[in-house]
Amino acid sequence: MSDLEAFREEVRAFLEEHAPKSLRGTSPCGPFDGYWGGKKHPPVDPDVLRWRDVCYERGFTAPTWPREYGGAGLSRKHAAILWEEMRAMGLPRPVVGFGFAMIGPTLLEYGSEELKREHLPKIARGEIRWCQGYSEPGAGSDLANVQMRAERDGDHFILNGQKIWTSHADKSDWIFCLVRTNSSAKKQQGITFILVDMETPGVTPRKIDLISGSSPFCETFFENVRVPVRNVVGEIDKGWTVGKALLAHERANIGSSIGRMPGSGQRELVDRARRHLAWSEGKIEDAVLREQIAELGMIEEAFQLTLDRVAQKAQSGNPGSESSILKVVATELKQRRYELGQAIGGLQSLGWEGPGFDADDLAFTREWLRSRANTIEGGSSEIQRNIIAKQVLGLPEVK
Numbered sequence: 001m002s003d004l005e006a007f008r009e010e011v012r013a014f015l016e017e018h019a020p021k022s023l024r025g026t027s028p029c030g031p032f033d034g035y036w037g038g039k040k041h042p043p044v045d046p047d048v049l050r051w052r053d054v055c056y057e058r059g060f061t062a063p064t065w066p067r068e069y070g071g072a073g074l075s076r077k078h079a080a081i082l083w084e085e086m087r088a089m090g091l092p093r094p095v096v097g098f099g100f101a102m103i104g105p106t107l108l109e110y111g112s113e114e115l116k117r118e119h120l121p122k123i124a125r126g127e128i129r130w131c132q133g134y135s136e137p138g139a140g141s142d143l144a145n146v147q148m149r150a151e152r153d154g155d156h157f158i159l160n161g162q163k164i165w166t167s168h169a170d171k172s173d174w175i176f177c178l179v180r181t182n183s184s185a186k187k188q189q190g191i192t193f194i195l196v197d198m199e200t201p202g203v204t205p206r207k208i209d210l211i212s213g214s215s216p217f218c219e220t221f222f223e224n225v226r227v228p229v230r231n232v233v234g235e236i237d238k239g240w241t242v243g244k245a246l247l248a249h250e251r252a253n254i255g256s257s258i259g260r261m262p263g264s265g266q267r268e269l270v271d272r273a274r275r276h277l278a279w280s281e282g283k284i285e286d287a288v289l290r291e292q293i294a295e296l297g298m299i300e301e302a303f304q305l306t307l308d309r310v311a312q313k314a315q316s317g318n319p320g321s322e323s324s325i326l327k328v329v330a331t332e333l334k335q336r337r338y339e340l341g342q343a344i345g346g347l348q349s350l351g352w353e354g355p356g357f358d359a360d361d362l363a364f365t366r367e368w369l370r371s372r373a374n375t376i377e378g379g380s381s382e383i384q385r386n387i388i389a390k391q392v393l394g395l396p397e398v399k
């Protein structure tokens with residue numbers, strides 16, 4: 001038996017013994033599906049915490065991280081097996097969120113030893129939840145235009161400015177930010193990547209309400225916020241490189257989580273077609289919709305295989321600019337899937353509330369609308385295409 005086969009057996013035995021029965025079959029096991037942890041988390045089912053603890057003991061909350069930082073020191077191939085087996089049992093990852101998907105791997109690449117030892121074990125234990133302070137009112141796609149100022153005062157920086165679209169800032173304990181430390185340099189060269197405790201005086205997250213009534217968004221204001229210089233990740237004024245590396249992790253994780261979201265795949269669309277469309281002789285009568293479902297099913301299947309290959313083969317820690325491909329394909333496939341689901345459900349797919357719509361219909365409408373945001377968050381599809389053209393394909397810029 002090969003080492004990987006032996007590891008698979010070991011994982012199966014571990015899951016069989018320790019995975020709470022109540023959590024089996026409940027989750028697609030993606031990097032954003034499950035318990036987000038942090039000090040502000042409302043009370044959860046004790047099984048969720050038991051699951052987190054038993055996995056943390058084995059280093060399985062962050063399996064590829066070195067043991068000294070709370071991981072299991074596994075190779076990516078071994079970690080891929082762990083997630084595959086959890087997925088096969090429908091188990092959620094034990095703890096999820098931006099700590100694992102973004103700042104953790106970035107700290108491993110660029111953080112000082114002190115920062116790694118301070119933050120990584122807390123992420124791995126689910127103690128600290130992180131949010132992302134990148135976007136500003138004048139810096140979205142043009143992220144290098146960030147204006148939030150950080151002025152040096154001895155061993156501290158003093159932060160002043162505003163971030164926007166900070167998802168879940170009100171529920172987070174720490175925020176990672178891109179700040180302007182040099183206004184006279186070329187804009188990419190005067191940015192610093194810094195970690196800020198949300199409890200620091202002067203940090204104020206404010207909820208942004210959306211018409212849907214449910215919103216992850218906050219604006220986050222910084223007024224004379226004193227942050228130790230030792231919280232800088234990488235070098236002062238060189239945060240653009242660190243910030244881009246983090247985005248590659250974010251995009252790869254969006255790609256893999258959306259590529260495997262519930263509701264994905266041909267089976268769900270066929271189930272939907274059973275509820276809403278006419279069938280004859282075991283087939284959907286509408287030949288056009290039938291063909292579109294089959295085609296999307298094949299593309300999604302191929303994409304799943306690509307995700308598996310990427311997860312197993314990636315050698316270096318950072319997924320690089322190619323992560324933009326995963327992000328574009330996954331998010332646009334998801335939108336296509338929901339458009340098709342909508343065509344299948346007709347008016348039943350447009351319900352927002354009231355009689356005449358069941359829980360599935362209402363959930364569908366919300367997910368369909370949410371899918372519109374997937375091609376914006378983490379950088380819009382237009383920006384991803386620019387990155388793919390320039391960084392991956394090396395195409396010349398059109399002047």
Ligand SMILES: Cc1cc2nc3c(=O)[nH]c(=O)nc-3n(C[C@H](O)[C@H](O)[C@H](O)COP(=O)(O)OP(=O)(O)OC[C@H]3O[C@@H](n4cnc5c(N)ncnc54)[C@H](O)[C@@H]3O)c2cc1C
Pocket residue numbers: 131132133134135136139140141142164165166167168373374376377378379380381382383386
């Ligand atoms: C659900 C969700 C969660 C988010 N969470 C966070 C978060 O936690 N933290 C955070 O910092 N940010 C977050 N964001 C913000 C997100 O990163 C920005 O919305 C995104 O980068 C786009 O910026 P913008 O909204 O300012 O749009 P703009 O930059 O104003 O773009 C508007 C339009 O112009 C297009 N465009 C702009 N420039 C170009 C160009 N050069 N070439 C071609 N087209 C272009 C864009 O593609 C877009 O269609 C979130 C966004 C969403 C939707």
